[in-house]
Amino acid sequence: VLGIYHVDVWLQGRAQPVKQHIEVLWVHWLAVFQDSRFSMENACLPKVAFVEETDQDAFGFLNPGQVI
Secondary structure, eight states, X not given: OOEEEEEEXXXXXXXXXXXXXXXXEEEEOEEEOTTOOOBTXXXXXXXXXXXXXXXXXXXXXXXXXXXX
């Protein structure tokens, strides 16, 4: 998690715009190494690393309610 943000947004699509308070997490995603060997039988977890910053999907927003 890179940041926690509280934003007030105006939602349109109805007769009148509606103001809503939204909380979001800004995250840098992780990915499994492609050459990593792992197995549950041997209790060997997969190796992970941050997705390259040049990847258009490296960063994203999450609803805090989706985080354990």
